[in-house]
Amino acid sequence: MSSLYSVLLNWNYIVVIMLMMAGLYIIISNQNFIKKLVGLSIFQSSVFIFYISLGKVSGGTAPILTGVSDTVYSNPLPHVLILTAIVVGVATNALGLALVVRIHEAFDSIEEKKLLALKIEDGHQENEQKDNKL
Amino acid sequence: MLILNNIPALLVAIPLLASAVVSVLPSARIAWGVAFVTTLCCLYMAFELTEIVSASLTLSYAFGGWEPPWGIAFVVDGANVHLVLLVAFISVIATVYALTTLKHEIAVEDLPKAYAVWLLTIASLFGLSMTGDAFNLFVFLEISALSSITLIALGAGQDRRALLAAYNYLIIGAIGATFYVIGVGYLYAATGTLNLLDIIERLNEIGTNQAAVTGLAFMLAGIMVKAGVFPVHIWLPAAYSFAPSAVSSLLSAIATKVAIYYLARLLFGIFIDTTHLIDLFLLFVLMPVSVIAIFYGTIAAIYQIDIKRLFALSSIAQIGYITFAFSINTHSGISAGFIHLINHALIKGALFMAVGIFAIGIGQRATMNSLRGVGRQMPITFTGFVIAGLALIGVPLTAGFISKLYLFKAIFETGNGIYVAVIAVSSALSVLYLWKIFEVMWLQEPLQPLKIEKEPVLACVSLWLLVFTIIIFGIYSAGVSSYGMNAANALIGVR
Numbered sequence: 001m002s003s004l005y006s007v008l009l010n011w012n013y014i015v016v017i018m019l020m021m022a023g024l025y026i027i028i029s030n031q032n033f034i035k036k037l038v039g040l041s042i043f044q045s046s047v048f049i050f051y052i053s054l055g056k057v058s059g060g061t062a063p064i065l066t067g068v069s070d071t072v073y074s075n076p077l078p079h080v081l082i083l084t085a086i087v088v089g090v091a092t093n094a095l096g097l098a099l100v101v102r103i104h105e106a107f108d109s110i111e112e113k114k115l116l117a118l119k120i121e122d123g124h125q126e127n128e129q130k131d132n133k134l
Numbered sequence: 135m136l137i138l139n140n141i142p143a144l145l146v147a148i149p150l151l152a153s154a155v156v157s158v159l160p161s162a163r164i165a166w167g168v169a170f171v172t173t174l175c176c177l178y179m180a181f182e183l184t185e186i187v188s189a190s191l192t193l194s195y196a197f198g199g200w201e202p203p204w205g206i207a208f209v210v211d212g213a214n215v216h217l218v219l220l221v222a223f224i225s226v227i228a229t230v231y232a233l234t235t236l237k238h239e240i241a242v243e244d245l246p247k248a249y250a251v252w253l254l255t256i257a258s259l260f261g262l263s264m265t266g267d268a269f270n271l272f273v274f275l276e277i278s279a280l281s282s283i284t285l286i287a288l289g290a291g292q293d294r295r296a297l298l299a300a301y302n303y304l305i306i307g308a309i310g311a312t313f314y315v316i317g318v319g320y321l322y323a324a325t326g327t328l329n330l331l332d333i334i335e336r337l338n339e340i341g342t343n344q345a346a347v348t349g350l351a352f353m354l355a356g357i358m359v360k361a362g363v364f365p366v367h368i369w370l371p372a373a374y375s376f377a378p379s380a381v382s383s384l385l386s387a388i389a390t391k392v393a394i395y396y397l398a399r400l401l402f403g404i405f406i407d408t409t410h411l412i413d414l415f416l417l418f419v420l421m422p423v424s425v426i427a428i429f430y431g432t433i434a435a436i437y438q439i440d441i442k443r444l445f446a447l448s449s450i451a452q453i454g455y456i457t458f459a460f461s462i463n464t465h466s467g468i469s470a471g472f473i474h475l476i477n478h479a480l481i482k483g484a485l486f487m488a489v490g491i492f493a494i495g496i497g498q499r500a501t502m503n504s505l506r507g508v509g510r511q512m513p514i515t516f517t518g519f520v521i522a523g524l525a526l527i528g529v530p531l532t533a534g535f536i537s538k539l540y541l542f543k544a545i546f547e548t549g550n551g552i553y554v555a556v557i558a559v560s561s562a563l564s565v566l567y568l569w570k571i572f573e574v575m576w577l578q579e580p581l582q583p584l585k586i587e588k589e590p591v592l593a594c595v596s597l598w599l600l601v602f603t604i605i606i607f608g609i610y611s612a613g614v615s616s617y618g619m620n621a622a623n624a625l626i627g628v629r
Contacts, residue, residue, distance in 0.1 A: 027305060040308055047315050054323050078322065081269050085315060088276045092308050095280055099287060099301045106294040119295055126499065 012053040019046035033103065033110040037096045044089045051078040051085070138186070141179045142195040142208035142264050145218065148175055149257035157250035165246035166233050169253055173226045176260070180222035187215040192624075194266070194331075202266070203332035209266035212620030213403070213472075217263045217395050220476055223603075224387045224483055225256045231487050231596040232380035238494050239378040240288050248288055254281040255384070262392045268318045268328045268353075271396065272311060275360060278392075279307040282385055286377040293499070296376035303369040310359025310366070313352050320349025334404055347411060353400055354415075361393035363420075363457055364427030367450050374446035379490025382442060386449055387483030391475050394456055401460060402468060402625040413463060421461035425556055427454030432563045436570075441489050441500040444567060445482065448526065451560065452478045458556075459541055466544040468625060469618030474537040476614055477607060481525045481534060484600035488519035491593050497585035502570070507580030509572070512589050516575060518601040523568045525604045528561050533607035536614065 007014070019042055026039025055078035063076040104110050107118050137144065152172040159165045187193050187210050195208040210218065232252065240248055258278035265271050283304050289296030322328060324345040325336035337346055355366075362370040370390075374382045401420075405412055431451025438444040456478065459471035493500045495512050509516035525532035538557065545553045607614050 024309070027309065033301065036305060040305060043309065044312050047312055047319070050316065051319050054319060078319070084269075084273060088273065088311075091280055092276065092304065095283060096301070096304050096308075099283075099297060099304065102287065102290065103297045103301060106290065106297055115298060119298055122293075122295055126501075 012049070016046050016050045016053070019043075019049065031112045033100045033112065033115075034097070037093055037100070040096070041089065041093055044085070044092075048082045048085060048089075051082045054078045137179070138182060140195075141183050141186070142193070142210060143197065145176055145179055145183075145222075145260040145264070146257050148172055148179075149253045149260070153250045153253035153257065156253060157247055159246045162237070162242055162245035162249075165249045166229070169249045170226075170229050170233075172253060173222070173229045173256065176256070177219075177222040177226050180219045183210060184215050184219055187211065203327050203329035206270050207266040207329060207331075208264040209331065210264055212617075212624035213399065214263050214395060214621075216476065216617040216621075217392065218260065220479055221256070221259050221263055221388050221392065224384065224479060225259075227596045227599050228380055228384040228387070228483070228487075231383065231490075231593050234590040234593045235380050235490050235494060236378055239292050239380075241291060244288070248285070251281045251284045252381075252384075255285060255389070259388055259392050263395060266330050268321065268330060268333070269315075270328075272315050272318065275311050275314065275393075278389060279303070279311065279360070282381075282389055283307070285381040285385070286373050288381070289376045289378050292378070293376050295372070299369075299372035299376045303373045306359060306366070306369045310356045312356070313359070314356025317349040317352030317354075317356060320345050320352060324349065330399070330404060337405065342411075346405075350400065350405055354397070357393055357397050357400060360390070361397050361457075362390045362450060362453050363397075364423045364430065364450065364454060367427070367453075370450060371443055371446040374449065374486075375440060375443035379442070379486060379493060382446075383483045383486035383490065386446070386486055387479040390449070390453060391479050394453065394475060395472075397457070398460055398468065398471065398621075398625060416461040416463045420457055424454045424458035424461055427451060428458065428556065428560045429563075432560050432567070436563065436567045438567070439502045441492075441502070441505065441571065442486070444571075445485050445489065448564065448567070449478075449482055451564070452482065452526075455537070455541065455557070458553075459544060462544050462548060462553075464544060464547060465622045465626060466540070466547055468622040469615070470537070470540040470544040471618075472621040473540050473614050473618040476617065477525070477533040477537045477604075480600055480604050480607070481522050484518065484522035484597055484604065485526065487593065487597045487600065488515050488522065491515045491590060491597065492519075494590065494593075495584045495586055496582075502574055504581070505571070505575050506578045507575065508584075509575030511580055511584050514589050514594050515597060518594070518597045520572060521601050522604060523572065525608070527564050527568060531605065531608045533604045533611075533614070535608055536611040540615065540618065 023039045023043025023046060026042065027036050030036050030039060055075040057072055057074045060072040060074035063073040100110055107115055109115055149172050152168055156165045156168050192211040194202065196202055197206045236245060236248060255278060258274045258281060261274035262271065262278060265274060283300045286303060287297055287300035321333060324343045325333050327333055327336055359366045374386050401412060428451045431447050431454060435444045435447040438447060456471045456474050459467050459474060489500050492505060492508050492512065492515065496504050496508060498504055525534035528534040528538035541557060542554065
């Protein structure tokens with residue numbers, strides 16, 4: 001019982017795991033390229049929350065010097081790291097969305113099944129062209 | 135002195151700043167000039183760096199005067215000093231090659247921006263090969279992933295499938311990088327530090343810790359995605375086959391190699407293995423996976439018609455050789471892995487360059503059908519291509535032979551004969567796909583006259599520079615093999 005209790009007490013990590021699995025599931029199961037990027041975003045956010053919970057010290061305050069000698073501070077380093085990771089995540093999403101725009105222009109679709117079919121068709125066409133030239 | 139003292143920082147900073155300058159330049163030629171001068175500067179600094187490190191063994195560079203473990207440190211030691219030199223050398227040659235080939239594949243007005251992203255990739259690869267900070271590595275990992283995705287997507291001018299390849303790489307690469315960050319979080323929670331050297335010390339103090347083991351597992355999974363190790367390689371063949379040929383040769387030569395180097399550092403350099411977890415991982419995960427990779431890559435390449443895809447698949451097999459050498463888990467195994475890391479970078483770079491020149495010559499994608507008789511029409515390129523191909527098989531007097539020699543030596547030390555068969559059979563199989571290409575290109579009649587009047591001079595020069603290096607390393611192997619020894623010494627101690 002006590003182990004279950006301690007798991008429930010750390011409910012923030014349960015949230016992290018749920019978000020992580022939800023994100024990964026969306027990436028794997030969804031056909032739509034934009035929805036895949038949304039899944040990626042959720043997946044990355046779960047890691048942000050993981051880091052932010054790591055840095056929290058219970059009873060700790062913001063890491064700004066208070067002048068009182070026995071103040072407990074939260075650890076600011078994971079929070080700063082996640083600031084960097086958020087920027088990286090934004091860049092990844094921006095590039096991904098830009099690619100989706102280009103894919104839509106080139107293939108007129110952003111559904112994975114249709115794109116796969118088009119891709120295979122491209123390959124066949126290429127081979128046929130060469131056979132004709134022979 | 136100012137330059138000499140700050141080489142690790144400058145190797146990243148100079149290409150990074152130059153890429154900002156290049157992106158606003160109006161003319162493609164000037165942009166290329168700036169990029170070329172930048173890579174030349176990097177090569178000079180990398181040479182200086184090898185001299186400094188050979189004198190003092192380990193160079194630790196603290197950014198902004200913040201001493202590690204508080205600040206971010208760049209660490210250059212026996213394991214990565216020649217990797218830095220390799221990155222610098224390949225980037226100079228690939229830049230020379232890019233001048234004549236990129237303009238055939240990318241719209242002229244996009245060229246300055248393409249060179250900007252090109253320099254960004256090079257800067258991030260320098261950062262990846264030198265950083266001693268686990269989180270800083272993630273940042274460089276993402277810079278290199280995003281910039282190489284952009285470069286791959288530039289292949290869309292030739293073939294729209296490049297966009298899909300780039301998108302797949304983005305999704306898979308981002309999942310891999312996020313896995314790596316989760317791992318770093320676990321290690322940070324267990325040790326309270328991000329500096330790799332400091333992590334080793336802390337882990338020594340606290341002993342084997344479940345959080346640290348979990349963290350390491352996540353980090354390994356993430357890095358294996360970037361390195362193109364077998365089950366998580368699926369982004370690699372499409373990405374390398376649809377990218378512009380200069381990009382393919384740059385990325386296949388050094389981008390995966392840098393990730394493999396870091397994989398070795400994680401496996402051998404970080405964890406003091408009290409419970410033999412790493413040994414078990416090497417024996418029961420990495421070794422079987424590498425053997426499958428070797429056979430999968432080689433056999434898939436035999437049935438492949440598209441030449442660039444063929445060599446991308448053979449890259450998976452070659453990466454399999456490197457991880458196989460690591461999984462032997464001895465001093466000579468690790469040094470064999472590092473020797474093949476260098477040699478394969480040269481060989482695969484040269485092969486992709488040659489295929490790119492052929493593709494320009496015939497004005498379409500290089501396939502088994504379209505390349506008929508091209509060897510007779512482009513003899514200079516074809517000769518270089520054949521030598522690099524022979525090196526891939528492991529014929530004596532080429533660098534590939536040295537790799538195989540040290541790999542066999544490492545295997546014989548373990549006394550297990552099955553592994554010898556694995557390498558011998560897979561080398562024999564790789565003869566099949568290379569012979570198929572040689573036959574089509576040399577023994578069959580040319581289909582049509584070439585689209586260009588003569589073979590592009592600069593592209594041939596850069597191809598032959600790599601080919602000469604392959605031959606030199608095949609004859610005077612002392613330099614490369616001593617690098618392998620030094621790398622193994624730096625990672626698991628002198629034996």
